Amino acid sequence: MIMTKQEFLVSANIREQTLEFWLERRWLIPDETAPEVRFSECDIARASLIRDLQRDFEVNDAGIELILHLMDQLHGARQALSLLRESPRFK
Secondary structure (H helix, E strand, C coil), X not given: CCECHHHHHHHHCCCHHHHHHHHHCXXXXXXXXXXXXXXXXXXXXXXXXXXXXXXXXXXXXXXXXHHHHHHHHHHHHHHHHHHHHHCCCCC
16 A cells, blocks of 8 residues: 555654654655655554654664664565575576
8 A cells, every 4th residue: 555645644653753854864765756755554564663662662763773774684685585596596
């Protein structure tokens, strides 16, 4: 599901100021190819994670940045491994 900025704010249960901060920090990178910024369900999940890290675990901004960076690296490695498994050379 693709959503507008306003729909995202409601779904993620965050304020616009918070979203702008997260966008500046590049914690969220929405689709900007359309005339209007669009958010996905993956963005909602990432926003939920950020919110949980801040509220429930009291992780500071530097810690959140590190956690998100490591998660992105892990996701990239899993994606590369999946592609490698599908390659004819691996089979």
